[in-house]
Amino acid sequence: MSLEIDSVSKSFGGLQILQDVSIAVPAGGLVGLIGPNGAGKSTLFAVVGGFEPADAGHVRFEGRTLDSLSPQARARQGLMRTFQVPRPFSHLTVRENLAVSAPGQKGERLRFAFLAGGMLKREQAAIAEQAGKVMDFLRLAPVADLPAGQLSGGQRKLLELGRMLMCKPRMILLDEPFAGVNPVLYAEIADRIVAINQSGIGFLIVEHNIPALTRMVNELHVLDRGRIIAHGPPDDVLKDARVRTAYIGGAS
Ligand SMILES: Nc1ncnc2c1ncn2[C@@H]1O[C@H](COP(=O)(O)OP(=O)(O)OP(=O)(O)O)[C@@H](O)[C@H]1O
Numbered sequence: 403m404s405l406e407i408d409s410v411s412k413s414f415g416g417l418q419i420l421q422d423v424s425i426a427v428p429a430g431g432l433v434g435l436i437g438p439n440g441a442g443k444s445t446l447f448a449v450v451g452g453f454e455p456a457d458a459g460h461v462r463f464e465g466r467t468l469d470s471l472s473p474q475a476r477a478r479q480g481l482m483r484t485f486q487v488p489r490p491f492s493h494l495t496v497r498e499n500l501a502v503s504a505p506g507q508k509g510e511r512l513r514f515a516f517l518a519g520g521m522l523k524r525e526q527a528a529i530a531e532q533a534g535k536v537m538d539f540l541r542l543a544p545v546a547d548l549p550a551g552q553l554s555g556g557q558r559k560l561l562e563l564g565r566m567l568m569c570k571p572r573m574i575l576l577d578e579p580f581a582g583v584n585p586v587l588y589a590e591i592a593d594r595i596v597a598i599n600q601s602g603i604g605f606l607i608v609e610h611n612i613p614a615l616t617r618m619v620n621e622l623h624v625l626d627r628g629r630i631i632a633h634g635p636p637d638d639v640l641k642d643a644r645v646r647t648a649y650i651g652g653a654s
Pocket residue numbers: 414415419437438439440441442443444445446
């Protein structure tokens with residue numbers, strides 16, 4: 403397994419938010435996580451991304467334990483949460499937003515950048531080329547030179563994905579890819595997520611829009627009041643009586 407969330411528990415102020423949560427995502431897997439409001443989905447992403455420590459349990463990625471690593475260190479290992487890419491700079495263009503997302507730019511680190519002018523130029527050219535490829539892949543090329551602040555909700559989601567791709571992740575924890583998106587564009591977003599997945603990048607996706615999510619994922623986990631109550635193929639999980647009860651009589 404590539405990502406192993408192993409018996410993770412977490413409480414805030416004496417309130418148990420996550421209890422013994424285990425989810426495994428294979429390398430290149432496309433797995434969904436649903437649950438009523440307040441079930442603990444964001445808290446789980448915070449723990450897996452390294453933003454909150456777990457009280458008990460472990461998170462492993464590609465065989466390594468991540469428990470003591472910062473979010474940035476986890477991202478360097480190839481595991482990225484949407485939040486690890488900050489909000490786009492609304493005054494910068496799509497192309498510029500992609501370029502500044504590339505990690506480890508030597509220009510940032512070199513105090514005397516003029517000493518390494520040739521190296522910097524080569525690095526900048528490589529970043530510009532990568533940004534171009536990402537824009538083509540995500541069909542953002544027509545808006546390449548628009549400020550990010552002028553993008554539609556759907557285009558912003560694509561830019562968010564693009565900024566993560568600039569960091570070359572192997573697994574993405576994706577938070578609500580369809581939130582704030584015009585339903586007309588759901589298929590476009592889903593199509594690009596599937597295409598990214600087919601390039602070998604795994605996904606664990608939290609999403610409230612269950613029909614849109616289940617058209618993409620091949621495995622679904624359901625969190626209810628901090629516990630995983632069902633997991634498996636989406637069709638089977640959605641027929642599960644416990645899942646129906648969680649949504650009809652649940653916390654939301
Ligand atoms: N930092 C915190 N301190 C105290 N309580 C918190 C904290 N973060 C989350 N909680 C509580 O944990 C519970 C689970 O919240 P969480 O945001 O993880 O659920 P969720 O499944 O993501 O919900 P939603 O679908 O509404 O986003 C809630 O009762 C919330 O109030």
